[in-house]
Amino acid sequence: MTERTFRLHDTSLLVSASTGEPRRDRVGDRPDYETFNRLLSVLADAGFAIGRDPQIEKNWPILGRYHREGKRSTPAGDLWFSAETYPTGCRIEFFQQVVTVNSNGGKYDFDRRQKMPYLIGKAFEAALRRMRAHLIERGFAEEVKLESPVPDPMAYFNAKWNMEHERRNGTNRFQRGPDGWPDDTVIGSHGNRLDRDKVRIEHGSVRYFRTHRGHLMRGRVYGGINGMWMVIYGPGLRDHTHLSCCELFLCDPREVPRRLHPRGKARLQKALTAAVETENYERAIVLRDQLKRAA
Structure with a gap:
């Protein structure tokens, strides 16, 4: 039997559990019906009425045995859920139909937890607590997915890159240096580790970059796999981005514009050419000087 884990994504409980027993009727392993049915029993005890999924029964009746639907x-x-079991585990996905955006209903909305009215959200949290306690009691390990590298960039990096066998063995993917980050054998001492001005990038060092609107930004950089660096530029959970090494540079922010038009040089050159062609030489002189400053 494989390692048994579970994790939460928005309002979906994803359980990893495989029996390792082959099916009698087709290729592949038999789903872990015990775990699936036990979770359904937990939800029934929490006040959910459970039955077959009518949409599955209507369109794909042969799959009906693997699907359930319920509501409280x-x-x-009403708080609804749809459940499915498969050879590598099972999934239970909660949703509501009161506040929806998708024309097909709340089941297909993004950010389902955020859209739940207060009392429906509390019912979801209560059901989740019961299922989590049940799984932990049965020996399942909870995987916590990190949504942001703030405030721990290394934990986020490891969560993104480490594979299942590395997590199971307590090791890390990639050869690491004394600081715990990938070393030159992985990143390379040239190319992927050099910024726009050919200066070597160290993990945790400060670099500047410009947004797609041309604003100057400052952050600390980490990672460097395939020449892409994780940049953290603020304390908020969304204050991070990934940039190529050639987009990073060092500068004195007092000596460079706080904002540059993303296509500034091309725009000035086009205007200069047009001014010369129309013999507007006064305008051309101004544009020439602006182009020199931009360069």
């Missing part, structure tokens, strides 16, 4: 009523509306 609250004063704010």
Whole structure:
């Protein structure tokens, strides 16, 4: 039997559990019906009415045995779930139909937890607590997915790059240096590790970059796999980006424009050419000087 884990993504509980037992009727392993049915029993005890998924029964009846649907009523509306089991585990996905954006219903919305009315959200949290406690009691390990490298960039990097066998063995992917980050044997001492001005980039060092609107930004850089560096530029969970090494540079922010038009040189050159062709030489002189400053 493989390692048994579970994790939460928005309102979906994803369980990794394989029996390793072959199916009798087709190629592949038999789903872990015990784990699936036990979780459904936990939800039934939490007040959910559970049955076959009518959409599956209508369109793909042969798959009906692997799918279930249920709902629990609250004063704010119904909390629904759809459940599915498969050879490598099972999935239970919660949704509601009160506040929706997708024309096909709340099941297909993004950010489903955020859209839940207060009482429906509390019912979801209660159901999740019961399922989490049940799985942990049965020996499942919870995987916590990091959504941001802020405030721990190394933990985020490892979570993104380490494979299952590395997590299981407590090791890290890639050859690491004394600082715990990938070393030159992985990144390379040239090319991928040199910024726009051919200066070597160290993990945690400060670099500047420009946004797609031309604004000057400053951050600390980490990673460097395939020449792409993770840049953290603020304390917020969304204050990060990934940039190529050739987009990073050092500068004195007092001596460079805070904003440059992303296509500034090309735009000035085009205007200069047009001014010369129309013999507007006064305008051409101004544009020439602007182009020199931009360079």
